[in-house]
Amino acid sequence: MQQSEAPPLKAWLLLLLLAMIWGSSFILIKKGLIAFRPDQLAAIRIASAGFVLLPFLMRRFRIVQRHHWPKLISVGLVGSFIPAFLFAFAQTQLPSGVTGVLNTFTPLATLLIGVLIFQQIVALQQWVGVLIGLAGTVILITANANGDFQFNAYALLIILATVCYGINLNLIKHHIPDLGALTITGVSLFLVAPPALIYLLAATPFIEQLATQPDSYFSLSAILLLGVVGTAMALVIFNTVVKITDTTFTSSVTYLIPIVALILGVIDGEPFLAEHAIGMAAILTGVFVANRRAQKRKSPA
Incomplete structure (x- = not known):
């Protein structure tokens, strides 16, 4: 029983790879x-990610039953579609490194969603972790180069995206x-x-920009890399880790993502x-406190 509680080596290696991929996503958004x-x-990003996996899905559509479709649509919306727009708009006013740090709120959002929607039992120490993480989030949202506190509403888009991820994590684990x-x-x-894809081609001047915008192909390459590797491939890895471990362990990938994101941001x-x-230290401390308590409660079982 205790062995099943410890994440296997495969899970740790996949988690590290996922951190490298997602940590690079923020700089790719910036270039896009x-x-x-x-x-x-x-x-x-969503169109490229959705269509690149199609050749591998032809036989898998047959195993999807009627009751799965609403759940899979929900996963597509809250796990990919909505966050993709939220991150893109947020990074028009936020550095990529800071965006990566704010993304570390995901494990705490996962915990809160688990309590509010999925009736997950939470210990006092986990609530302490959430509060510490919230304090760090407030610091990040109000930080600016002038040294005074100034609210940046665009940071709330990232927090909303982490809430979407929290819903998605619990949905996959508990309902699919x-x-x-x-x-x-x-x-x-x-x-x-x-x-x-329909929105891109019908509601935006995408084709015209490809023909006239000097940096369009460079940006398009960055976005395609973001979609194919940073979304499609990464989500396969992510959902694999969810299946072989638990939601708290999987969401802890955000321990490593900000390190990659910040390094790339500073280089840029x-x-x-x-x-x-x-702010980053506070959020990561909060995640550690919440995650540590969750693991300790499971170990005696």
Whole structure:
């Protein structure tokens, strides 16, 4: 029983790979925004991610039953579609490194969603972790180069995205236990890819920009890499880790994501303030406290 509680080596290796991929996503969003609007970036990202997995899904559609479809649509919306737009719009006003740090609120959002929606039992120490993480989030949202506190509403878009991720984590774990990771990822992404592509081609000047915008192909390459690797491949890995471990362990990938994001952001010339370091430390401390308590409660079983 105790062995089943310890995450296997495969889970740790996948978690590290996932951190590298997702930690690079924020700088790719930044490069994609050079030539395209945030709504275009999100649409390209989702469309490329949804269609790239289609060749691997033809036989898997047959195992999806009627009761799965609403759940898979929900996974596609809250796990990919909505967050893609939220991150793209947020990074028009936030450095990529700070965005990566704010993303560390995901494990705490997962915990809160588990309590509010899925009746998960939470210990006092987990609530302490949530409060510490919230304090760190407030510091990040109000940090600026002038040294005074100034509210940045765009940071709330990232927090809303982490809430979407929290809902998605719990939905996969508790309501779709009978489907594999590739089926969940591929089908859910494919369901939201056509609306994204239709919006991109019908409601935005995408084709015209490709022909006239000097940096359009550079930005498009960054977004396609973000969609194919940073979304499609990463979500297959992510859902695999959810299946073989638990939601708390999987969401702890955000311990490593901000390190990658901040390093890449600094290399790209972004400022890193003392408030950013304090806020990140507080959020990661909160995640550690909440996660540590959850593991300790499981170990005697």
